Amino acid sequence: xxxxxxxxxxAPNFVRSIVAEDNRTGKYGGRVVTRFxxxxxxxxxxxxxxxxxxxxxxxxxxxGRCHLRFxxxxxxxxxxxxxxxxxxxxxxxxxxxxxxxxxxSDYYDRLYEFAEWFIAQGLAxxxxxxxxxxxxxxxxxxEPGRPSPYRERTPAESLDLxxxxxxxxxxxxxxxxxxxxxxxxxxxxxxxxxxxxxxxxAHHRTGDKWCVYPLYDYTHCISDALERIxxxxxxxxxxxxxxxxDWVIEKLADGGLLERPLPQQIEFARLKLTxxxxxxxxLIQLVEGGHVAGxxxxxxxxxxxxxxxxxTPEGFRLLAERTGVSKSxxxxxxxxxxxxxxxxxxxxxxxxxxxLDPIRLVIDNYPAGGxxxxxxxxxxxxxxxxxxxxxxxxELWIExxxxxxxxxxxxxxxxxxxxxxxxxxxxxxxTGFEKDAAGNVTVVRCTYDPATRSGTPGAEARKVxxxxxxxxxxxxxxxxxxxxxxxxxxxxxxxxxxWGDRGAPEAAAAPVKVAGDDDDDAESAERNFLDDLxxxxxxxxxxxxxxxxxxxxxxxxxxxERAGYFVADRHDHASGRAVFNRTVTLKDSWSGRGG
Ligand code: ATP
Ligand code: MG
Numbered sequence: 001x002x003x004x005x006x007x008x009x010x011a012p013n014f015v016r017s018i019v020a021e022d023n024r025t026g027k028y029g030g031r032v033v034t035r036f037x038x039x040x041x042x043x044x045x046x047x048x049x050x051x052x053x054x055x056x057x058x059x060x061x062x063x064g065r066c067h068l069r070f071x072x073x074x075x076x077x078x079x080x081x082x083x084x085x086x087x088x089x090x091x092x093x094x095x096x097x098x099x100x101x102x103x104x105s106d107y108y109d110r111l112y113e114f115a116e117w118f119i120a121q122g123l124a125x126x127x128x129x130x131x132x133x134x135x136x137x138x139x140x141x142x143e144p145g146r147p148s149p150y151r152e153r154t155p156a157e158s159l160d161l162x163x164x165x166x167x168x169x170x171x172x173x174x175x176x177x178x179x180x181x182x183x184x185x186x187x188x189x190x191x192x193x194x195x196x197x198x199x200x201x202a203h204h205r206t207g208d209k210w211c212v213y214p215l216y217d218y219t220h221c222i223s224d225a226l227e228r229i230x231x232x233x234x235x236x237x238x239x240x241x242x243x244x245x246d247w248v249i250e251k252l253a254d255g256g257l258l259e260r261p262l263p264q265q266i267e268f269a270r271l272k273l274t275x276x277x278x279x280x281x282x283l284i285q286l287v288e289g290g291h292v293a294g295x296x297x298x299x300x301x302x303x304x305x306x307x308x309x310x311x312t313p314e315g316f317r318l319l320a321e322r323t324g325v326s327k328s329x330x331x332x333x334x335x336x337x338x339x340x341x342x343x344x345x346x347x348x349x350x351x352x353x354x355x356l357d358p359i360r361l362v363i364d365n366y367p368a369g370g371x372x373x374x375x376x377x378x379x380x381x382x383x384x385x386x387x388x389x390x391x392x393x394x395e396l397w398i399e400x401x402x403x404x405x406x407x408x409x410x411x412x413x414x415x416x417x418x419x420x421x422x423x424x425x426x427x428x429x430x431t432g433f434e435k436d437a438a439g440n441v442t443v444v445r446c447t448y449d450p451a452t453r454s455g456t457p458g459a460e461a462r463k464v465x466x467x468x469x470x471x472x473x474x475x476x477x478x479x480x481x482x483x484x485x486x487x488x489x490x491x492x493x494x495x496x497x498x499w500g501d502r503g504a505p506e507a508a509a510a511p512v513k514v515a516g517d518d519d520d521d522a523e524s525a526e527r528n529f530l531d532d533l534x535x536x537x538x539x540x541x542x543x544x545x546x547x548x549x550x551x552x553x554x555x556x557x558x559x560x561e562r563a564g565y566f567v568a569d570r571h572d573h574a575s576g577r578a579v580f581n582r583t584v585t586l587k588d589s590w591s592g593r594g595g
Contacts, residue, residue, distance in 0.1 A: 010061060013325040015266055019058055019231060028230040028261055032064030035229050036090065037071045037104075037220065040082040040204075042280035043295045043302040044089045046316075046337070050271040053320040055233055056095040067227055068097040071104045073219050075203040085295075089303035093313045100227075104219050105205045107226055111214045112166070114222060114252060115177060115196060119162060123251060124195065125153045126161040127178045134176070138191060144184040145191040151180065165198055168211045172198050179218075181247065189244045193217055221245040221263070222252070229263040235270040236329065242267070269326045274491035275334040275590075276301040277529055291533060292487070296570075298581050299487040299537050309484060310557050310567025310583030314348075315341040334486060335591060338584050345557060345565045345583065350378040350385060353469050354545040354560040354580075356481060358397035361414075361470065363428060365447045366394040371472065374424045375455065390546060392425045396470040397544045399562075403444045405433065412465035414444060420466035423561075427452040427464055469561050476544035479578035481566070483539040486590065494529025543580075550578045557583065 010016065023030055034055040038048065059066040068090060072078050090097070118124035127150045129137070139145035153161075158177075165175055177196035185191055195218035200211045221244075224232045232245075242265045252258040277283065278301055286292050286300065295302055298309035306316075319340040323332050353376070371393040378385040403414040414420050414430045421427050428446040436442050452459050490498035549558070552568045560566050565583040572579040 010057075011321060011324065014327060015054065015058060015231070015233060015268060015325050016061070018266060019062060022230070023062065031228075031230055032059055032062035033067070033228055033230045034059045034064065034233060035067040035069050035224065035227065037069045037223075038086050039071045039074070039077075040079060040086060041074065041077040042082060042283065043085055043304055045278050045280070045283065045303065046273060046276070046301045046306065047271040047278045048089075049093060049303060049306075049316045050320055050323075051233070051235070052090055052093055052095060053317055054268070054325060056090075056093075057317075057320075058231065058233070060095075064230075065100060066095070066097060067100040067102055067229070069102040069104065069223060069227070071216070071220065071223075072203070072205060073104050073213055073216055075199055075201040075213060078204050080204055085304060089307075092303065092307060093316060102223070102227060103205060104214075104223050105203060107219070107223055108206060108210060108214070110226065111219060111222060112212075114257060115214070115218075116159060116162065117255060117257060118179065118195075118251070119155050119158045119177070121251075121255070122155055122180065124158065124177055124179050125151060126158040126165070126175050127151070127192075127194075128161075128175050131173055134194070138188065139183070141188065145188070147183045148178070148192070151183075151192070162196070162212075165196070166210070166212050168200070170198055172200055174198060177212075179248070181244075187240055187243055189217070189241050190247070193244060217241055217244050218248060221249045221265075222258075224263040225249045225252070225258045228259070230261075232263045232265045234265060234267055236267045236327075237270075238265065239267045241265075267327075269329045271323070272329060272331050273301070273334055273337060274331055275486045275488050275493075277488075277493055282529060285530070286487075289530065291530065298482070298484050301487075307555075308567075308570050308581065310345075310565060310581055311341050312344050312348075312557070315344040318344055331491075333491070335588050338588065341584050342565065342586070345559065349557045349559045349565055351376075351380070351561055352546055352549050352558045353390065353471055354479070354481070354543050354549065354563060354566070355397040355399055355469070355471055355476070356483075356541060356543045356560075356563055357400040358476075358544045359400045359403065359441055360443045360473065361396045361398045361428075362443055362445050363394050363396070363448050364431065364445055368394055370394065371474075376424050388548060390424065391472045391475040392422075393472040393474060395473040396422070397473055397476055398422075398444070398468060398470050400441070402466075402468045403430070403433065403441060405441065413468055414446070414466070418466070419464045420468050421452070421454075421464050422448075422470050423467050424454050425470070426450070426454075427462060471544050471546055473544075475547060477547055477550045477578060479543050479545040479549060479580055480572075481541050481543045481580045481582065482569075483541065483582045485537050485539075486534055487537050488529075488532045489534035489536075490532045493532040494527050496526040498527070498532055545578060545580075549580070550575075552578075559586075562586070 036052050036055045056066040127148045137146040176194040178192040178194050181190045183191050195215055196212050199213045202208050245265050249262045253260050292300055296304035296308050319337050371391050373389040374392050375387045376390050377387050407415040419429045426448040428448045430446045432445040433441050434443040492498045554568050554573050555570050557567045564585040566580040567583055569579040569581050
C-alpha cells in the first residue's frame with residue numbers, strides 16, 4: 001500500500017451505499033458481482049479508468065468479483081488488437097478478473113434462442129420497414145411513435161422471417177426484429193426497440209456463423225443476468241434505458257429462462273475532464289490525422305498514453321477517490337488529475353539530478369583534476385530509500401536560468417557577485433561569465449568556500465537564499481528528454497466558448513438508437529477541436545543527467561530535482577540511450593492562464 005492510497009475507509013458514495021444496503025437486506029445473498037464492459041473498438045481512455053476503478057473497486061471492497069466482458073456486438077468496428085490492449089490496461093491499473101473474461105458474443109446462441117421465445121410469446125415481431133421509415137415512425141420526445149404496419153404479424157410469420165433472416169436470405173436492412181412494448185410510451189427506448197439487425201459481416205470471434213446481430217440494449221441486460229451480475233454500473237446516458245433493461249430480463253425470468261435475483265442497473269456521471277477529449281471518435285482523429293505519434297503518445301488521454309507519460313495507477317485511484325461518484329455531470333479540471341499524479345509521485349518517486357538546459361560553471365579556485373564525492377539522499381522524507389553519491393569537480397553543469405547577468409530584485413540565484421549553495425556541496429560566489437558571439441552565456445565563473453561543504457560541522461552556519469542543482473561535466477551523461485505538456489491549450493477543445501465556465505451540469509443526451517444506427521457519441525463540435533491543439537505540447541531537448549539515470553530501467557519514475565516528475569520511456573529508453581518523458585511539472589503552471 002502506498003501512502004497515496006493509505007486513506008483509511010473509502011469515502012461514502014451512492015453506489016457504495018446501494019451495495020451496502022443490498023448486503024444488509026440480503027438481496028443477493030451477500031454476493032457482489034460487477035462487470036466492466038468495454039466495446040473492443042478502441043483504446044481505453046481516462047474515463048474508462050473511472051469505470052474500471054469503480055467496478056473492480058466495489059467488488060474488491062465487498063469480497064466480490066468483477067468480470068471483464070467485451071461488448072462485441074458490432075462486427076464492423078471491433079478487433080482483437082483492441083481486446084489485448086484493453087486487458088493489459090485493466091491489469092496495469094492493478095485489477096484482475098481471474099477466469100471471468102467474457103464476450104457478449106459468447107451468448108449469441110442464448111440471445112437468439114431468447115429472441116425466438118419473445119416471438120413465440122407475441123412479445124416480438126419482424127418489422128420490414130426501411131431504416132428511414134423506422135426513424136420516421138419513432139416519434140419524438142413530445143410525440144408518440146406510430147405503430148408499424150407489420151406490428152400485428154403473427155408469431156408464426158415473424159418466426160419464419162426471423163429464421164430466414166438468420167439463414168441469410170435477406171440483405172442488410174431488409175428486416176429487423178423488434179420487441180413489442182409500447183409505441184406510445186413517453187420513453188422512446190420503450191417504443192418497440194429493435195433487438196436484432198441483419199449484418200452480412202464476419203465477426204472477429206464468431207466468424208461467418210451469424211448474419212444477424214443483437215443490439216446493445218437487448219444484449220447487455222441478458223449478458224449481465226447470465227453472468228449473475230448483481231450491480232450493473234454504467235454511465236448516466238443509460239438511465240432512460242433502464243426500464244427496457246428491466247423489462248427484458250423480467251420477462252425472461254417470468255418465463256423461467258433467467259434466474260432471480262436479477263441484476264440491477266445503477267447509473268453514475270461519467271468523468272469529464274478539461275483540456276482533453278474523451279471520445280473514441282475524436283481520439284481516432286488525433287491518431288489518424290498524425291496530430292500525435294500514436295495511441296500511446298504520452299499526450300493522449302488513453303491509458304496506454306498515461307502509462308508512457310509516467311502517470312500511475314495509484315494516481316488514477318487517488319483521482320477517483322477525490323472526484324467521487326456522482327449522479328450529476330460535472331467537469332473536473334485537468335489540474336485535479338495532475339495533482340493526484342504529483343501527490344502519488346511525490347510520495348514514491350526517488351530523486352535524481354538532471355540539468356535540462358545546461359551551461360558550464362567553472363570554479364576557478366577548485367583544484368584542476370580534483371574531485372570529491374557528495375552524498376545525496378534518494379528521497380528527502382524517506383531515509384530508508386538510501387543515498388547515492390555524486391561527483392563534485394571544478395567544471396559543472398548548471399541550469400541556464402540559474403544565472404542572470406542583470407537579475408531583477410528578488411532573484412536569489414547566480415548573478416555577478418551573488419552567492420548560492422550548490423546543493424549537497426559548497427557555497428559559491430559568481431565572479432564573472434563568458435558569452436558567445438550570439439550573446440548567449442556559455443560559461444559562468446565562480447569561486448567556492450571550502451568551509452561550507454554540506455554535512456560538515458558549521459557548514460550550514462552561513463545562510464544563502466539560492467540553492468541550485470548541478471552535475472560534474474565529466475560525470476554527467478546526455479539524455480533525450482521530452483517535455484510534455486497538455487495536448488490542448490483550452491479547457492473545452494472545439495467548443496464555441498473554449499474558455500467558458502462549465503459550472504452548471506449539462507443534461508445527458510439520451511442516445512436514440514434504431515436499427516442501422518451506429519452508436520457513436522452525438523456530441524456536435526461547434527468548432528473543430530483540432531484548432532485548439534497546444535502547439536507547445538511537446539518539446540524535445542538534450543539534457544545532462546546523473547549516471548544513475550542511464551542505468552534506470554524502462555518505466556522507472558523519478559523526480560528530477562527542481563524540474564518535475566519524469567519516467568524512463570517504456571519503449572525508447574535502453575542501455576546506451578537514455579530517454580525520459582516529463583510526466584508533470586512540480587507545480588501547476590496552468591492556473592491563471594488564458595480566460
Ligand atoms: P466513448 O464514448 O469514449 O466511445 P464508450 O462509452 O463508448 O466510450 P465503452 O467501451 O462502451 O466506451 O465503455 C465501457 C465502459 O466504460 C462503459 O461502462 C462506459 O459507461 C464506461 N465509460 C466510458 N466513458 C466513460 C467516462 N468518461 N467516465 C466513466 N465511465 C466511462
Ligand atoms: Mg460505446
